[in-house]
Amino acid sequence: ETGVTQTPRHLVMGMTNKKSLKCEQHLGHNAMYWYKQSAKKPLELMFVYSLEERVENNSVPSRFSPECPNSSHLFLHLHTLQPEDSALYLCASSRERLQGGSGNTIYFGEGSWLTVV
Amino acid sequence: QKEVEQDPGPLSVPEGAIVSLNCTYSNSAFQYFMWYRQYSRKGPELLMYTYSSGNKEDGRFTAQVDKSSKYISLFIRDSQPSDSATYLCAMLLNTGFQKLVFGTGTRLLVSP
Numbered sequence: 060e061t062g063v064t065q066t067p068r069h070l071v072m073g074m075t076n077k078k079s080l081k082c083e084q085h086l087g088h089n090a091m092y093w094y095k096q097s098a099k100k101p102l103e104l105m106f107v108y109s110l111e112e113r114v115e116n117n118s119v120p121s122r123f124s125p126e127c128p129n130s131s132h133l134f135l136h137l138h139t140l141q142p143e144d145s146a147l148y149l150c151a152s153s154r155e156r157l158q159g160g161s162g163n164t165i166y167f168g169e170g171s172w173l174t175v176v
Numbered sequence: 177q178k179e180v181e182q183d184p185g186p187l188s189v190p191e192g193a194i195v196s197l198n199c200t201y202s203n204s205a206f207q208y209f210m211w212y213r214q215y216s217r218k219g220p221e222l223l224m225y226t227y228s229s230g231n232k233e234d235g236r237f238t239a240q241v242d243k244s245s246k247y248i249s250l251f252i253r254d255s256q257p258s259d260s261a262t263y264l265c266a267m268l269l270n271t272g273f274q275k276l277v278f279g280t281g282t283r284l285l286v287s288p
Contacts (some may be wrong), residue, residue: 061219099184102220102264102278115275149219159270162227164210167219 062086063168065150071174074140080171082133082150090156091133092165093125094149102149108133109156140175147172177202182265182279191288195252199265199279202246206277207270209241211250214262214281223263224250255286 063084072078084091093105107115108127122144124136133150151165182199189195197211208227212220224239226232226248232239238251248267252259262281268274 061221063219065219099280101180101280102276104275107275114273156273157268157275158273159207159268162208162225164208164222164225164266164268165276166222167212169219170217172217 061166061168063150063152063166065148065168065171067171068169069172069174071176072137072140073176074142076140077136077138079137080135080148080150080173082135082168084131084133084150084152084166084168086152086154086166088152088154088166089130090153091127091130092151092153093123093133093135094151094167096147096149096170105135107156114156137173140173142175145174179203179277180265180267180279183282184280186283186285188285188287189255191255191257191286193255193286195255195259195284195286197250197252197263197265197282197284199248200246201248201267201277203269204243204246205269206267208268209239209248210266210268210276211237211239212264212266214264216261220264252284255284257286257288260284260286 095103106125126134147170150168153165211224214220229243236253240249264281265279266276
């Protein structure tokens with residue numbers, strides 16, 4: 060039990076489908092993140108939310124649409140994805156938005172394995 | 177040049193061996209260093225967190241930072257098959273809002 064729960068754990072979707080990934084954190088944290096992990100590549104930060112406000116969007120295509128209705132929940136809405144979007148999508152949270160000198164770090168969920176066919 | 181370099185492996189060792197996992201980095205302003213362990217088809221879990229230079233020990237794990245060489249290491253003593261996983265290094269600058277910079281991860285295989 061990591062304190063960060065992601066559903067579904069596995070998802071197969073066609074390129075014309077619309078689906079959503081869900082994340083819930085039980086740690087009382089105020090910042091939440093979406094990362095993409097592909098084989099042989101470093102973790103890619105996609106979005107950062109701090110106190111439910113999106114504070115960072117790292118040039119992510121619009122076919123990925125995040126939503127943070129409150130500080131405990133984070134969604135990633137998916138539509139018209141491409142096969143190259145197949146990857147492990149990781150949700151994470153931290154006490155506050157990461158800032159040097161704070162002794163803070165992030166805690167990951169188990170991830171959602173996405174396959175686009 | 178990548179900000180963080182990490183050999184992807186796999187690194188194969190027999191049970192009981194001492195394992196050394198390493199990362200090098202290019203930005204001397206990194207001050208906080210972390211190691212995450214990721215089992216197959218699972219999310220990364222925080223293993224060690226160190227600040228600046230020096231050593232930190234936790235059970236069979238020792239994290240070492242050499243800022244002069246821009247080099248960090250994770251040592252695993254008496255390695256076990258359950259240590260087989262991918263180990264990711266990550267680091268953070270000292271000031272301002274920022275993101276963790278990750279290495280690509282080293283896959284470790286410990287055989288019985």
